[in-house]
Each structure stands twice: as structure tokens, then as C-alpha cells.
Amino acid sequence: MYILDLAVADGLDPKKVASTNGGEYHSPCPGCGGKDRFIIWNKQNRYYCRRCQKRGDPIQYLRDFHAMSYVEACKLLNLSPKTPPHTQLWKPQPSFTPHTSNLPELAWRQHASNFITICHKRLLATSNALELLYDRGFTLGTMQHFQLGWNPQTFHLNTPSNKKIWLPKGIVIPTFDAQLEPLKLKIRQQDAHPKYIEISGSQKAPSIYGDPTNKPFLILESELDAM
Numbered sequence: 027m028y029i030l031d032l033a034v035a036d037g038l039d040p041k042k043v044a045s046t047n048g049g050e051y052h053s054p055c056p057g058c059g060g061k062d063r064f065i066i067w068n069k070q071n072r073y074y075c076r077r078c079q080k081r082g083d084p085i086q087y088l089r090d091f092h093a094m095s096y097v098e099a100c101k102l103l104n105l106s107p108k109t110p111p112h113t114q115l116w117k118p119q120p121s122f123t124p125h126t127s128n129l130p131e132l133a134w135r136q137h138a139s140n141f142i143t144i145c146h147k148r149l150l151a152t153s154n155a156l157e158l159l160y161d162r163g164f165t166l167g168t169m170q171h172f173q174l175g176w177n178p179q180t181f182h183l184n185t186p187s188n189k190k191i192w193l194p195k196g197i198v199i200p201t202f203d204a205q206l207e208p209l210k211l212k213i214r215q216q217d218a219h220p221k222y223i224e225i226s227g228s229q230k231a232p233s234i235y236g237d238p239t240n241k242p243f244l245i246l247e248s249e250l251d252a253m
Contacts (some may be wrong), residue, residue: 027103029066029073029084036091040066055080055089055157079119127231130209134227137183138200138208145175145198152176158197158216172235172253173200177213191226194218199249201233209233212249220247 033040033053040051041062048069052062058078065074074081088099100107111117130138149155149169155176159169175198182190194213201210210228215221233249246252 027084028029028068028071029087030068032084032087033064033066033073038064040064076139125230127229128226133185135208137185138211138225138227141183141193141211142173142175142198142200142208145177146170146173147175148178149174149176149198152178168253173202174198174253175200187227192223193225194223196223197250201229201249214248214250225226 030040030051033051033056038053040053042049042054043062044050047067049067050131051066051068053064054060054062055064055065055075057080058075060077063076065076066072071083072081072089080086082090084103085096085099085105088094088102089096092099094102097107134248149159150166152168156166156169157173164174177193177195177198180192180194182192184190194215196216197214199212199214202207202213203209210231210233211225212228213223213225215223233252235249235252244252
């Protein structure tokens with residue numbers, strides 16, 4: 027038995043919309059309604075709903091829309107059940123829930139603030155590091171505005187909890203909140219991969235620059251591009 031026959035028997039009145047692939051028919055979905063969201067490919071004997079995303083063959087159709095078991099569907103269609111069943115009950119996809127982004131710990135922000143200040147002074151005193159940013163289109167004013175910095179060598183910072191934080195050599199890229207409290211630190215390595223290292227303890231959230239109120243947003247690949 028074809029799905030088209032089952033749909034007609036269910037009063038869906040499928041309309042032929044194309045002759046490709048042996049004929050394509052549209053109708054309301056027997057599960058979630060609508061007008062033409064339910065698609066039947068007659069030659070392949072398959073169906074798909076654009077809304078509820080149920081799909082399958084005649085056996086699955088009876089399981090989805092007539093609450094039949096696999097064996098019951100096979101019996102109605104005069105088919106011999108296979109072991110294990112070759113179809114599965116449709117399961118809805120879990121809805122997306124964004125993760126909550128927590129502020130860094132106070133001790134981290136204090137260490138980060140000191141590190142940013144030291145590295146910013148080093149940047150202004152290191153001609154080679156300044157040239158790296160000049161080559162990217164930065165001016166001295168933008169470097170100062172965003173408090174970019176330069177870490178001349180890789181080292182590990184010991185924390186009160188005996189956790190070591192890796193700080194590689196490179197351009198130091200801070201992200202601040204509206205009160206200029208550090209939220210995140212990244213370092214752009216010059217001679218190593220990956221190029222961008224997010225420092226442990228940073229806030230797990232996108233960096234936002236400028237006033238986000240009632241303005242368009244530009245989504246860019248890196249913080250330096252956004253600056």
C-alpha cells in the first residue's frame with residue numbers, strides 16, 4: 027500500500043505539485059495540520075512534514091498517525107515483520123537552551139586588571155609589537171582606547187587555589203564591561219597555533235564593543251577585527 031492511498035483514506039486530499047521523482051504531492055499533515063506542509067513522494071513511497079519533521083515509509087506513517095505498533099502496521103500492510111524493526115518511532119528534537127554566562131571570579135578580575143595594565147605599558151614601549159598592530163590598521167589612539175597589550179614571553183601564573191593559568195606570548199586582547207571591569211582575556215599568538223588563546227577563567231560569552239542599545243550588530247571573526 028502506498029502512503030498516497032493512506033493519506034487519501036485519512037481525508038487529506040493530497041494535491042500533485044510536481045511530476046519529478048514519480049510525482050510529488052502536498053497536503054495538510056495528519057499530525058500537525060496546516061495546508062501543504064506534508065510532502066509525499068509517490069514513487070519512493072516516502073513522506074515528510076516540514077513542520078513537525080515526521081518522515082518515513084507506510085509502516086512509519088501508521089505508527090506516527092494511527093498509534094499502531096510495528097507488528098500491527100505490518101499486519102495491516104500485509105508485510106512480514108522484520109527483527110529488529112527497520113523503522114523507529116519519531117522523537118522530537120530537544121529545544122535549544124542557551125548557556126548562562128557567569129562573571130569571572132573577583133580574584134581573577136583583579137589579576138587580569140594588573141596584567142592588562144602591565145602589558146599595555148609594555149606594548150607602548152615595544153616598537154615591534156606596535157608594528158604588528160599598525161599593520162592591522164590600528165592607530166595609537168585605538169590601541170589605548172581598547173587597552174591592548176603585549177606579553178613578551180610565555181609564563182604560568184600561580185593562583186591562590188594552586189591552579190596555574192597559561193599566559194602565552196603575544197598581543198593581549200581584553201574585554202571589559204560598562205564599568206571597565208575585565209570580563210575576558212585573549213592572547214593572539216604570533217608564531218604558534220591556535221592563533222587565539224582564551225585565558226582560563228574568562229567569561230564564556232561574545233565580546234561586545236560599543237553601545238548595543240537600538241543599534242545594528244556586526245558579527246566578526248575576532249576581537250581585533252571588531253575593534
